[in-house]
Amino acid sequence: MPQKPIICTIDVVLLCLQGSALHVALLKRDKPPFEGGYALPGGFIHPEEDADTLDAAARMLNEKTGIASPYLEQLCTFSGAARDPRGWSISIVYYALVPAELIKPDRAPGLQLQPVDQLRTLPFDHKEIVLAAVERVRSKSSYSSLPVYLCGEQFTLPRLQAVYEAILGEPINKVSFRRKMDELDMLEPVEGALEAGRANRPAQLYRLKNQYRNRLSLSGRAMTANSDH
Amino acid sequence: MPQKPIICTIDVVLLCLQGSALHVALLKRDKPPFEGGYALPGGFIHPEEDADTLDAAARMLNEKTGIASPYLEQLCTFSGAARDPRGWSISIVYYALVPAELIKPDRAPGLQLQPVDQLRTLPFDHKEIVLAAVERVRSKSSYSSLPVYLCGEQFTLPRLQAVYEAILGEPINKVSFRRKMDELDMLEPVEGALEAGRANRPAQLYRLKNQYRNRLSLSGRAMTANSDH
DNA sequence: CAAATAGTGTCTATAAGACATTATTGG
DNA sequence: CCAATAATGTCTTATAGACACTATTTG
Numbered sequence: 001m002p003q004k005p006i007i008c009t010i011d012v013v014l015l016c017l018q019g020s021a022l023h024v025a026l027l028k029r030d031k032p033p034f035e036g037g038y039a040l041p042g043g044f045i046h047p048e049e050d051a052d053t054l055d056a057a058a059r060m061l062n063e064k065t066g067i068a069s070p071y072l073e074q075l076c077t078f079s080g081a082a083r084d085p086r087g088w089s090i091s092i093v094y095y096a097l098v099p100a101e102l103i104k105p106d107r108a109p110g111l112q113l114q115p116v117d118q119l120r121t122l123p124f125d126h127k128e129i130v131l132a133a134v135e136r137v138r139s140k141s142s143y144s145s146l147p148v149y150l151c152g153e154q155f156t157l158p159r160l161q162a163v164y165e166a167i168l169g170e171p172i173n174k175v176s177f178r179r180k181m182d183e184l185d186m187l188e189p190v191e192g193a194l195e196a197g198r199a200n201r202p203a204q205l206y207r208l209k210n211q212y213r214n215r216l217s218l219s220g221r222a223m224t225a226n227s228d229h
Numbered sequence: 230m231p232q233k234p235i236i237c238t239i240d241v242v243l244l245c246l247q248g249s250a251l252h253v254a255l256l257k258r259d260k261p262p263f264e265g266g267y268a269l270p271g272g273f274i275h276p277e278e279d280a281d282t283l284d285a286a287a288r289m290l291n292e293k294t295g296i297a298s299p300y301l302e303q304l305c306t307f308s309g310a311a312r313d314p315r316g317w318s319i320s321i322v323y324y325a326l327v328p329a330e331l332i333k334p335d336r337a338p339g340l341q342l343q344p345v346d347q348l349r350t351l352p353f354d355h356k357e358i359v360l361a362a363v364e365r366v367r368s369k370s371s372y373s374s375l376p377v378y379l380c381g382e383q384f385t386l387p388r389l390q391a392v393y394e395a396i397l398g399e400p401i402n403k404v405s406f407r408r409k410m411d412e413l414d415m416l417e418p419v420e421g422a423l424e425a426g427r428a429n430r431p432a433q434l435y436r437l438k439n440q441y442r443n444r445l446s447l448s449g450r451a452m453t454a455n456s457d458h
Numbered sequence: 459c460a461a462a463t464a465g466t467g468t469c470t471a472t473a474a475g476a477c478a479t480t481a482t483t484g485g
Numbered sequence: 486c487c488a489a490t491a492a493t494g495t496c497t498t499a500t501a502g503a504c505a506c507t508a509t510t511t512g
Contacts, residue, residue, distance in 0.1 A: 006274060008235050008319070045235060047317035052309030077306045077321050080281030088276035090237070090321065092306050158491070173475050175493080180474095194483095200490035201482035221473080222449055387464070402502050404466080409501095423510095429463035430509035450500080 007089035010053055011042035011126070012061045013075065013133035016100040017150045020166040021115045022137075024130050025103060026122070027064055028110030033085050034123035038112055040130070041065060042091065057094035066107040069096035070214055071149040075133050083125045091124075095133040097149035141167045145186045145217040148208055156195050156203035157181065164223065172223060185209075186217035236318035239282055240271035240355070241290050242304065242362035245329040246379045249395040250344045251366075253359050254332060255351070256293055257339030262314045263352035267341055269359070270294060271320065286323035295336040298325035299443055300378040304362050312354045320353075324362040326378035370396045374415045374446040377437055385424050385432035386410065393452065401452060414438075415446035 014025040026038035041064040050056035054072065062068055072094055079090040105111050114120075116134045119127055140146045147163045148155075161177050181187060187206040194202035243254040255267035270293040279285035283301065291297055301323055308319040334340050343349075345363050348356055369375045376392045377384075390406050410416060416435040423431035 004276070005234055006237050006276060008237060045317075047233070047235060047310065051311075053306065053319065054308075074305050076303050077282065079283075079321070081276065082280075088274075090282065090319075092308070092319065156491085174491095175476085176474055178492085196483075198490080199484040199488065201492075203491055220451055222451075385464085403464095404503085405501055407465080425510075427463075428461065428511035430465075432464055 004087050007084055007087055009042055009044055009089065009091045010056050010060055011040040011091045011093045011129060012057050012072075013040060013093060013095040013130055014061065014065060014067070014069070014103075015095065015097050015116070015133065015137060015150075016103055016113070017163060017166055018100050018113060018115075020162070021117065022134060022167060023100070023113040024116050024119070024133075025065060026112050026114055027108070028112070029123065030110070037123045038114075039123040040093075040126050053092045054094070057092075061094075061096060064108060065111060066104065067096075067098060067102055069098050069149075071098075071146075072096045075129070075136055078125055078129055091129070093129055093133070095136065097137065097146065099150060099152045101152060138167055138169075140216075142222040143219045145184055145208075145212060148186070154190055154193065154205045154207050156205055158203055160206070168223065177223075180219060180223060184217040184219055186212040233316050236313055236316055238271055238273055238318065238320045239285050239289055240269040240320045240322045240358060241286050241301075242269060242322060242324040242359055243290065243294060243296070243298070243332075244324065244326050244345070244362065244366060244379075245332055245342070246392060246395055247329050247342060247344075249391070250346065251363060251396065252329070252342040253345050253348070253362075254294060255341050255343055256337070257341070258352065259339070266352045267343075268352040269322075269355050282321045283323070286321075290323075290325060293337060294340060295333065296325075296327060296331055298327050298378075300327075300375075301325045304358070304365060307354055307358055320358070322358055322362070324365065326366065326375065328379060328381045330381060367396055367398075369445075371451040372448045374413055374437075374441060377415070383419055383422065383434045383436050385434055387432055389435075397452065406452075409448060409452060413446040413448055415441040 016023055025041065027041045029035050029037050029039050041060060043060050045053065045056045050059060054074065058068070058072055061072070075093040075095050077090055077092045081088045083089055103113065116130055119130060121127055122130070137146065141164060147167055148160065150163050151160060157178060161172060161174065164177070165172055186209055188209050190205040190207055193205040195205055196202040245252055254270065256270050258264050258266050258268050270289060272289050274282065274285045279288060283303070287301055290301070304322040304324045306319055306321045310317045312318055332342065345359055348359060350356055351359070366375065370393060376396055377389065379392050380389060386407060390401060390403065393406065394401055415438055417438050419434040419436055422434040424434055425431040
């Protein structure tokens with residue numbers, strides 16, 4: 001009955017922190033439509049290869065950026081007649097968070113990091129998609145351990161607090177923050193490891209407890225009284 | 230390249246409250262696979278007719294159950310090689326909440342309401358889908374006005390509190406509940422309308438403020454300290 | 459007026475935030 | 486010792502919950 005089949009793709013919003021600004025990874029497109037433009041890494045499902053769309057997203061991310069992200073979650077599906085000039089399409093979108101050091105531009109030709117808060121227009125509805133992913137990350141960060149995925153293996157509490165503040169966009173009370181980290185019960189100190197080097201008391205290094213390597217730790221109460229869930 | 234195209238469908242989880250138990254609407258399937266089994270209302274996208282998948286979900290819900298739900302939101306997309314015997318498939322799932330009175334079995338042949346907390350195995354991965362929808366509803370209910378969609382046009386505060394308690398599965402402090410409703414600022418009293426009839430002080434009837442007819446009101450803090458977001 | 463439930467006032471407990479103090483480093 | 490920042494103790498403020506009291510109806 002339908003003349004044209006529905007175009008069915010996967011896109012991945014790969015986020016990292018540079019300085020205190022959240023950035024998204026964009027790739028130069030090497031075929032039409034929007035050839036030469038920068039867009040989200042994405043592509044078609046390979047039914048023979050991918051068990052499901054999460055699988056497909058992980059494969060795509062790895063193929064296009066060389067990254068195997070420990071955190072990769074479905075955002076939602078964007079769809080409709082208007083979003084792709086080729087026809088009626090859907091895109092099942094996943095998002096990933098990684099430390100910026102993990103993104104090696106030489107490993108991925110045509111890769112570019114753009115700050116999400118001053119994004120130019122992107123091909124398809126990719127700007128809208130990125131903004132939806134950022135909103136999700138900001139919202140989840142206020143009651144979960146999500147931002148630790150933006151840090152490396154080991155990090156200090158002041159560093160982690162700075163990461164939370166960068167995402168939430170507002171300062172957090174130091175005592176409350178440490179109480180909350182304690183309550184989330186996801187961190188363990190790296191015995192004897194301190195971050196020295198500067199002219200002050202060195203900070204204790206922490207790492208994620210094993211059980212939270214691939215799972216979020218959740219808190220009943222939000223970090224700050226922000227109203228966007 | 231791909232021998233078989235990906236099977237691309239929409240499913241809708243329609244929820245309502247009967248007594249104090251959340252129920253899901255299931256339809257008797259009139260074609261294979263799983264012919265004769267009870268499954269979620271769903272079907273194929275009509276690219277000529279539907280502007281996007283939300284549109285398709287609304288159409289499908291209306292065609293199959295006769296209901297035009299004011300609240301219809303995307304849950305997420307289920308996918309993979311294993312979930313449909315016909316082949317590699319995706320299902321973009323939406324969920325809706327309506328007052329039970331709105332579901333008229335005579336209007337929809339083969340429709341059945343099942344309590345979500347004692348669900349038997351369903352065709353495809355529909356049981357998993359229902360459980361995911363219920364978890365989303367429970368989680369969102371703890372910090373939003375979502376449960377009002379399970380009430381009719383007008384309702385009393387004790388009734389609304391009972392609806393919240395039915396969804397969250399635990400009693401709520403009356404004073405806290407009323408403070409929260411006040412804070413959400415989504416209700417207005419229906420002037421002069423009281424729910425009389427019983428041998429006690431009659432309760433004030435309320436309705437949703439106009440601006441929240443099709444939008445949730447959100448609170449920064451959760452209703453109860455439940456840890457599943 | 460007794461029973462029943464609506465609606466409100468107020469005290470207590472808990473959690474968040476402000477602020478100050480101590481700790482530990484390099485120079 | 487001074488500057489800088491980590492880490493923690495403690496007081497204040499805000500929010501949530503317990504409980505009791507008043508209000509309004511039917512029979």
